[in-house]
Each structure stands twice: as structure tokens, then as C-alpha cells.
Amino acid sequence: MDKELKDFAAKNKQNLGLVSLDVPLISNLNVWVNIALIKQYHQNLPDDKAELLVLQYLRVYGLEHIANKQTSALTNKERFFAMLIRAAMVMDSIIVIDRPFKIIPDVPDDRFIYNALNIIYDSFKECHIFDYTWFKDRYRMIYVEKG
């Protein structure tokens, strides 16, 4: 699975929006800065505008209150949303969710992920979820099994 993910990531490096525990939120930055960083760095978006944009996204998920929180203070779900929004910040983003149930272990199936993606569906180009095959029962969506 790792190899497929790596290959896919390498192939889509420029537009890759990775949601993974191996790509954590930066611990010394609060949530909104973590998310805004992508737009600020790649599109030189002024920090106030970037902040507003992030707040809009957070509002969609009803998570405005976590904007100024440190990453260590987040719940698993909040961390997942923050990572997802961050991935959506990449231009023409190809979101790749790596082992989502490792990030949100308390979630029973993919409905939570589906809903989360559905809310911001116009903010990304594609979304790919990589997970172990033994978790396939937790997915209601069509999945492609490789290797």
C-alpha cells in the first residue's frame, strides 16, 4: 500500500493534498496558520485574506472556534477536518487521504469522510483514499484494490 501511495504522490506531486498522520499539522502553528500556510506560500495570499478564507472553510464545518487553537489541543475529528481543509488549499488539489481510520479511529465507516468531502467538493479536483484492504468493509464507496 505504501508503495502505491508513494508512486501516486510522486506522480501528482504538484497538486497533491495529502491527509495523513505522516504529514502532521505543524505543532508550533495554530490551526488557521497551518491551513493558510499553503495559500500564503504558493499564491502569496496576504495573511488577512488567507485567514478569512480559512475561517470560511472552518465555518462550513462549524469549527470556527478551533481557528486559533494549537494543534495539540484538537480532537481527532477536528484534526482530520483541519488536515482536509489544508489539503483543499492546494491549487487544483488532488486530495489523498492516507489511512483515514488511523486519523479518526472512533469513526465506524466512510460516511463521515464522504460527508466531509461533500461539503467542500468544489475545492478539489480529485480525491483518493488509500487504506489497508482489511478495512474495505468500512467503505461503502467503490474502491479499487491493487497489489
Added chain:
Amino acid sequence: MSGKKDIRMIDIIERIGKTSINATRSFRDTLSFAFTIILKMFSKNSYSSATRMVLINQIYFTSVQILPLFIGISIILGSLLIGIVFQIIKTLGLAEYLGRILMGLVVTELSPFVTVLLIALRSSSAINAEIAVMKVNKELNTLDKFNIDVIDYLFLPRVINGVISVVLLSALFSILTLTSGLLFSKLMFGMSLDTYSNVLLNSANFYDIVISLVKCCTFGFFITLIPIRFGLHATNDLTSIPIAVLNGMVDVFIAIVLIEVLSLILSFI
């Protein structure tokens, strides 16, 4: 017996050789890293809104936060130092050299040194630990995966902040020390404002200021660059953090001494 002795001697020589090679390699790597940072510093593409934000935050944590402490130290140290210098100069009958001593001592030596010491103790160690923690937490990997250049986003603002902070704080130290020296000399020795400022102005020269400026820039550059480099030496293990900080801070100290010695040599040429 002789054979054992020979082996020990060889071991010692080998160890010395290894240490020398490591030191040389470390020095070369630092210079090469410095060169990369300098190149990035002058590249327009290195700057973004994110970089600017980090820079502002860094200046805030390095300079603004310690400003009350720094001003206090400058005034107290300045008054005391100028008082002592006055007294010694008076006793030795070297009053005509007062300006030269004050300008030479405060502007070119004391200000950069006190500033760099304070910033190295406070910020260099913080930067070293911060980078090491980021490395251990795989946060540097995050930046890489999102195509964010760590040099542009993390290192450059820190190094620029080092240069700006040391230059500004050192200048502030000089101004505050010389001003508090004026008050002190007026109250304790009855020296008028005109006499004091004339003494200082006559001895002040732009060469001293340029030397001081270059020295501050070099200090600021290396006391942030070295901790960053050593922070990157951390492995994925948490215990590597203190080792990285320890090695980094020792090298920061060596760099400070080296720059100080070089500047002294430069000012005597």
C-alpha cells in the same frame, strides 16, 4: 608492552584525525549551508506572505518580547560601565581618550557582544530545539509534501530575523548606553551635555560604525544558521533533540568567539 603502546598511539592519532576531519567537514558544511541561505536571501522567489509572517513572528519573539529586559540591562549596564570608565580614566589622567574609549568599547565591542549573548541564549537555543522537534515530529516532511521549501519558509525568516534583531538591538544598546552615560556623567561628574557630546562626536568615526554593523550582521547570521543546521541533525528519536541542541549551542559559542576575534583583527589592520 611496546606493541600495546603503539596501538594506543595509533588510536589516539586516529581519533585526532577523525575529530579534525569531522570539524573541517562541519565547518565546510556550515559555510556551504550559509552560502545557500545567502543565495536564497537575494532571490525574490524566496519571499512570500508566509515567509513574511514567520519573519514578523520571529522578530516579535526575538526582539520585541525581550525589549523591556533589554532596555533595563542597557541602562543599568551602561550607567555603571560609563561610571567605572570615567573613574578609571580620571584616575589615570587619560581624560582626553574618554570619547575614544567609550566609542570603541561600547559601540564596537560591548553592544554587539551583549546583544548576541542575549539572543544566542534565548533565541538560538529555541530555534535549535524547534527545528529538532519539527524533524522528530516529521513536520519537515509536511512542508516537503506540500511543496514548501524549508529554507524559504523556515530558515530564511529565522536567519533574517537574527541579522535584523542583532543589528537593531545592538544599535539600541549603544544609543541607550551612551545616553544613560550622559545622565550619569552629568549627575556624578558634572559634565555638561555639550562637553559629553563633543567628546563622543570627536571620537566617533564611520569606520567603527561600519565594523560594528558588519559584525552584528555576521553574529546574527551565524547564531541562527548554526542552530538550524544542528536542529536538522536530529533523528526521529526524541532523545536526539537535547543532543542536537547541545552540539548546536557549542558551535554557536565557537562562532561567537571566532567572529569576535576576526573583527578585532580586522579593526586593528
Added chain:
Amino acid sequence: MSKKVEVKVGLFVVITSVLIIASVLYLAYSKGFFTREYIYTLSSKSGEDLTEGMPVLFSGYKIGRVETLELNDQGILLIKIRIPEQHSKWIRSDSTFSLYKPLIGSSRLIIATENLNSPALSPKTIPEIVMVNDINESIKKVQPTLAKLDKVVTNIERITANLADPQGNVNKILSHSEKLTGNLAKKDTLIEMATGTPESAQSVNESLKKIRDLLAKTDDQVYGNDGALPLVRKILKDIIVKLEKINTALDNVVKISADASDSTKDLKLLRTEIDTTVNSIDKLVSDINKILPSKKEPEIKLP
């Protein structure tokens, strides 16, 4: 990012930068960086002791500095001096420019203006620099003193040579003084000292004794029945004269003993005189003896 942080950082950077710039500008202003400056060109046949940045003084006050030194096509050195506007009034057409080389310290260019009302020096005029060498001036001043000093040294040398020479005057005086004090310690009386031998002193004493005896006899004979007073009176007068001579001689001896620095030459003379006197007295005594025989019945031939 909090706006508060941005404001604080902004304030810090702005205030500190303004402070630094203000300090540097103030320094530059005080050092005359913003004043208009005039450049005058001077000439000199030699560039010796001239350096760029050398101070230019008027009445001992620094009014400018030497900007550049360059040679023209004729091989004459052109010196460009930079004078700030406020000091340019001291440079007039009759100003003299001299290069002053002090005995100790660096050279300086001195401007002297006798008449401040004379027209201002045109920057196109190229006056020549007069060389004033403090070392040569000092040597000139010191030369007469050195000549005198030379004489003094020669004298001192002679004196010290004299002192060192065992045959020298000083050593002679010292050895004479030594001899004299030795003699003074050895001799019993001043007469012995004056005459040089104890025999002479003895003879003087004997003579005096004889005189005393003679006087007693004379007394006897004069105041006796067959006295010869007129003749004796004449003879006595002669004796008195001789005795006065001895007195003088004795006075001289006293003088000599008091002043040890008198040479032995004088003493010899004195001794000769005393010897002569003593001889005369001897002769006189024998004459008296002849006139007044000690025998009971002598026949005195009266003149």
C-alpha cells in the same frame, strides 16, 4: 497572526531604525558631511611629508583636510584641499600656505592670512606651499648653545684630566697639602715648621738665649761703671730691626699654617728669609760678642 503582534514589531523596527538613522545623520552632520565644501589647489615641488587626509589648520584650528595629491605634467605636485563653506572666508588672496613638520607628531598644512579684507582666493589660483621644517629650525636655534656646550665639555674634560693626572696641579696641591698637614702634625713648633729643621729652631732659641744673656751682660756693662750705653743703644736698635724681621717671618708662618693652599714655593722663600735672618742674627751676635766680650776684662773699643 494577531494584528497586535504586527503593530508591536512594526513599532519596534520603525522606532529603532529612526533612532539609528537619526544618530548616524547627527554624526554625519556634526562631522560636516552636509556642508558645502570648496576645493583649493596648491602646488609644491616636493611631496615629502604630504599625505592625503592631512589636516589644514588656521590659527591652530582645523578648518579642512588635504583631499588628493597628484603630479601635473611639469612634475609639480598639486595638492587639493577641501575646506567647508564656513571656513573658506579665512582663505584670501594673500594667504600663505606652509607645510609644518613638527619635531614630534604628524605634518600639517598651515594657512596664515595677514589681511582678512583682501579678496578671497580664487579656486583657480594655485599658490605654492612653503616648507617649514621644525627639525632644521630647531637645529639652527640649538647651534650656538651647542657651541657653548662644546666649550664647557672641553673645560670639564681638561679638569677631569687634571684630576686624573698624578702630576696634575690639583693632585700637586693635594699632595702638598698632605705634606703640609703631615709636617704640622710632626713638628713641635711653628718655628721648626717654618725653618724646616729642628736645628734651625734650636739655633733661633739659642740665639735668643744668647741675646738674653748678652742683654744681661750689657745691662751689667752699660749700667755698670764702665758702661757703653751710646754704642749699645745703637747696637740694640739694630737688634730690634732684626727681631722685627723675625716677627714678620713668624706672622707669615702663622698665615701659611692657616691657609693650607699656599704653595711650598712661598714656604721655601720664607725659610730662606728666616735662614737669612737667623744668619744675620748669628752674625750680629758674633758682632756683639766681638764688641761685648763675655770675658771679664775685655777691651771695648769705643767708636
